[in-house]
Amino acid sequence: MVRHDDEQPTLTVGLLGCGTVGSGVVRLLADHAEDIAARLGARLVLGPVAVRNPSRDRDVEVAHLVSDPDLVISDPDVDIVVEVMGGIEPARSLIVGALERGKPVVTANKELVSTLGGELFDLADGKGVRIEYEAAVAGAIPIIKPLRESLAGDRVRKVLGILNGTTNYILTKMTEEGVSFAEALGDAQRLGYAERDPAADVEGFDAASKAAILASLAFDARVVAGDVYREGVTRITATDIGHARRMGYVIKLLAIAEEVDGAIGVRVHPALIPAEHPLASVRESFNAVFVEADGAGELMFYGRGAGCLPTASAVLGDVVSVARALLSGERASNGRAHRPATIRPFEDTTVQYYVLLDVADQPGVLAAVASTFGDHAVSIRSVWQEGTGDLAQLLLITHAARERAVQATLHDLRALPAVRDVASVMRVEGGEV
């Protein structure tokens, strides 16, 4: 309920969760209260904050802690509900409860938005209130609003993202210090960049959720996390990184969303990108989103993808937007198209490939390998061979080819007597169009 206690109206923010991100929200809301009031023409004050254990010590001061989150969404004084608990339930029910009461919601919950976002957007539109989620993808980087608003008069063709800071940190260490995946992961865990169970990051689940959200916005369609093809980074070796560098590439875990002939393909996997591509210089735990649009051309958005204050900054940006909308009296339409997505079968992806083979160092091997590629109409762009006596390593980069054809090629290569091992297979992005 917008109160007009003194000269300026006051809006109350209710908070669901007060962990890393929540405490950042509390801190920024207090630190920047005056700036925000000047920008908004209204004061934003912190109302009830729901936490699992109100008696626990916290490093931020909260006057009104409650253990029952329903008290936040049902509090008539709460104008805006911020959900930073994460996970599907009870976050989903609480957001539904807030929207049903006509309260706008700001959430940082990528799992929820990437699986059940459509349901929440429909409900919000029906109620004429906003639901915002800038912090759910790429932390502090403004990417949701630019895709939805700044590019609203354009057509996005492709989105390439480095959306997981943990794996980007690991790959940066492997690239710059030559350490193994296991060493780099251990390092990331010691620094708190990686969880003790790192699967969500290193297997690409985290990036896949974010990719689904970006694809939905970029192509005005409902793409969910389950639509995303996914491979992690655990099998990348120092050898791969060295070979990539020699060929002028850097290896990154990329989230890729593209629309071709009305079908949407979304995938998360390691990929080689040219060293001069803007994404190649995104180091450490930074994130970036590279967008190709018809009119705008190439755009890139770069910044911190996680962390207490960066994520809280994105949440508060949304809170101010939502507050402005409340004050202007608009009836909100969340402006998302509700077109169901036509998902392209993964085998129809057209992409370049890097293939590393251990072969017998004998005459005729290159011819046999090359003709196997040719049999499947996969065209070779560059090849590099190094003999080591009995064995040789043969490294090939293909032109863009159908995933299906490359997989068939790999199957046949494995059957060639001279091919001892298909040592590594990785896709190549950011080069040929």
Add this chain to the structure above:
Amino acid sequence: MVRHDDEQPTLTVGLLGCGTVGSGVVRLLADHAEDIAARLGARLVLGPVAVRNPSRDRDVEVAHLVSDPDLVISDPDVDIVVEVMGGIEPARSLIVGALERGKPVVTANKELVSTLGGELFDLADGKGVRIEYEAAVAGAIPIIKPLRESLAGDRVRKVLGILNGTTNYILTKMTEEGVSFAEALGDAQRLGYAERDPAADVEGFDAASKAAILASLAFDARVVAGDVYREGVTRITATDIGHARRMGYVIKLLAIAEEVDGAIGVRVHPALIPAEHPLASVRESFNAVFVEADGAGELMFYGRGAGCLPTASAVLGDVVSVARALLSGERASNGRAHRPATIRPFEDTTVQYYVLLDVADQPGVLAAVASTFGDHAVSIRSVWQEGTGDLAQLLLITHAARERAVQATLHDLRALPAVRDVASVMRVEGGEV
């Protein structure tokens, strides 16, 4: 007037100017009509287009050309006015006329916004209508909305921008091909990146207008183009670029806006930035804006800063935003703070310096030079000397120091008998904080 002819409401866009950007707007509006209608829930149609000479051939088809721009703003069917004529008058009077009639305005006019923006924003706020200008800074790159909205809950400390594509193209050629300024400029002119009279670009006027706009948004204050300290790129030599590279730096024309202790400093000048800084890899005619904020940390926005379709994409993004606001019935507040800016005197800028001296190659010179720096409390960070027989070159990079103290140091250096010439002086950014 929003019409409801068939199932979807229709909004009419009136266009002032149909040059490079205007024809891009016409083209994108036609090409993306279906997508926009799906996103907006309303059709955007092109209404009257005012041009100087309606009988001239154009490469886009326009049904309703007029030579009197007043017919566009006074047309009761026109819901949104787009101004892409450029220059102060008649653009200003026409925008004022549109706002006074309650029509929202989208403009790409950096000169106008950076000098008389405050007057226009006040008028728009008074009328409760929007005025948007995303295309006025950094072309296709979404930067106005991110600063105003996404970072509305944060505090921006510093903005570093590569805001002029022409000079960035010239500096890229000089850096990568070792050509002189004159050669690179000629190249840019042949390719149409630079005007026949290149002063607006190479003397930094264009970047200064954009810097004023960004500073106003970043610090919620009215900064105008006249507040911006400005130096161009015409005196940069291949020698400077070579020395910079040897020390691990790249030379860029930077627009820099910062707020320190409540005072705002805005300046445009060439600067050395570390080769590993994200701005260093912004090549060719691309633009980028690097933002340092308390919560978000470091952000960068990268893309095309000019050109027909990139600029038109930004204009259309604004048009769709404005249309959405019209349809939602909001009473717009443009949300700009109206605080007058406290501008820091340029001599109070604290910045690192690169100084290249031609000195006599004899004992005691380094000591004399070093003590001159010491006399003004300017601390030296690194020094490099190369003797060439009779003469030597002495290159120094300082720690951050007051502009005033550095200028006094340079004055005294010029008076030293052993110093033959202060060959080059440039600021260094993106390193020390």
